[in-house]
Amino acid sequence: MEPVINIEDLSFRYRDAEQDALRHVSMSIQPGEWVAIIGRNGSGKSTLAGNIIGLLEPERGQVTSGHVTVSGLPLDDEHVWDIRDHVGVVFQNPDNQFVGATVADDIAFGMENRAVPREEMHERVAAALTAVNMSDFAEREPARLSGGQKQRVAIAGIVAQAPDIIILDEATSMLDPAGRREVIDLVTQLQHERHMTVLSITHDLSEAARADRIIMLAHGEVADVGTPAEIFTRGHELADNGLDVPYPEQLKAALRGRGIQVPNEYFTEKGLVDYLWTLRSTM
Template sequence: MQPVIDIQDLSFRYREATTDALKHVSLTVNPGEWVAIIGRNGSGKSTLAGNIIGLLEPERGSVTSGHVTVSGLPLDDEHVWDIRARVGIVFQNPDNQFVGATVADDIAFGMENRAVPRAEMQQRVQAALSAVGMTDFAEREPARLSGGQKQRVAIAGIVAQAPDIIILDEATSMLDPAGRRAVIDLVTQLQQERHMTVLSITHDLDEAARADRIIMLAHGAVADVGTPAEIFTRGTELAANGLDVPFPEQLKVALRARGVSVPDDYRTEKGLVDYLWTLRSTM
């Protein structure tokens, strides 16, 4: 299977910086896969996202080495706009993405720039609104929506353009826990229905738990790669990289200290409760 994103030996340094923000990063993402990129602030997560879609051009920094290929196209001046047509990105603050006077206008904006016929555009706007549960808000002003609603509109604007890849760049970090779960549930549903590739840039391990695979960055370099179950059992390594240890793993440590037998493999909160309930029933 040919990767939909292929990054090989990529280094990047911002102008005036004395060290590289990315250091010889190599990774691949397969079609239809959900990959989470985790790491503390300053680890290079957003810099990586900017390099994938060509937002960080040489004038703003220095790509010292490496190659980026997206959907089989090399990231260069000739192909950058073709790549951007295949990738949609949702940023941390959706207010920075809004340009339309109404929700419907904003969702249509990207398609207008690509000269999508009006009849098709209207159909895609309605389909995107329906997909994110915002049909009743089509004529609302985006600025007057709640944080969760704004993120849904930002996602709808991307979905309407039918990209192959969605990048979530800390897209849930400004939401409360309920809003965060709602947005990630929505992305999960859309990914499954439309077989989209998702690249989630996050420090939220609950969000990362939805991924097929996790890549941990530290100081601009790849520190670890594995499934959520593999990564989340490495509590010491997570803590060393400024990340919270998932609650089930914290609970397992506390239970072991009290002599309770707990599984070595990663369990979700529900999975750990089920295990403990089964353990109790056999005592």
């Protein structure tokens, strides 16, 4: 199967910078896969997202080496708008994406730019609102919504355009824990229903835990690649890259310090609780 996103030896330098923000980055993402890109601030995560969809205009910097292919199309001046038809992006601050006076108007905006027939547009707006459980808010002003509701509307605007790929660029970082879970649960549901490819740019490891695969960036380079279970057991490596060690791994380390044997493999919080109940019953 051909990768839906393919990056080969990509390096990018911002204008007037002394060194590349991305250095020889290579990765492939398969159709329907959820890949999380993690790393501390300044590691190159958002620069990578900008390069995938051509958001970094020449005056901001330049690709110093490498190639990017999205949905079989090379990222260049000739194909950049075709690529954007295949990709939807949800940014950190949804207020920066809103242009409509109402929720329904905002969701319709992207389709208006693509000259989608009006009747079809109404159907797709209604379907997108239903998909994100926001049908009752169609005539509300986006500015009057909560943070989680705003991100749901931003996602609905992307879903209505039916992209093959959705990029979450720190899309949950401004939300409280409940709002984060709500949005990521929604994206998980939509991915399964619509077979979308998800690229999650994040420093939140609870979000990254939903991914099929994690790619860790450090200083603009790929530092590690693996499943969440593989990456999350590398506590020192996570800490060295400015990331929090997941709570189950912290608890396991504390238990080992008290002489209690625990498995090396990664547990979710629920999985660790189940294991400790089993352990208690045998003691």
